[in-house]
Amino acid sequence: MGKLLNYHRFENFLEPVLAQGLLEYSTRNYSNFKEATVHKGAMNVINKEYRRSLVYRDLGEFKEQIISQITDLLPEIFDKLKINPFVINAFETEIAAHGDGAFFSEHIDTFTGNEDRQKARAISVVYYFFTEPKQFEGGELKLIPVEFIPGEDEAVSLTPLHNSLLVFPSFAPHEVLPIKCPNVEFADWRFTVNCWIYK
Ligand SMILES: O=C(O)CCC(=O)C(=O)O
């Protein structure tokens, strides 16, 4: 038991036509998606016991738009997370696709190795988008209380909402619960843009 760190969800993040465009862009790029990796020491490795999903690191024309909209929201993000505003060092982005049987076990997003102390992920931003009506079950983002702050908080499981943006501190433990969507097309998977704000 411990304390659940602040998180916040922004709904209707992109103009609907952009959300649709991003879904079409992602679907079109199916063959460019690769097995997601996890950090092991200073290396990135595929570990299907730990994380199962596909990732494509090129957001194409959507990258600039999404980063600019997140930048506009920064004052509100700092405020909702109760984080002292800092100067942004970088944004990192990728598209992730979760199909049947995909998941991501409990982890934190900060690099725990000390390979690059100059750069640190501070805020995790997850933009959810998918075909409606939703064709998958599960895939909730479970946020887990941190044990180093005393408290009696319970974990929360957040159901993905199309066209919403979830923000939380990158050191908050979290996991993606297993997705169920047997026999659905790639276009009907659970898609996200993962964005990390570096300080
Ligand atoms: O897909 C999600 O809801 C979160 C993904 C995540 O935790 C990550 O990519 O580090």
Ligand SMILES: [Fe+2]
């Ligand atoms: Fe994560």
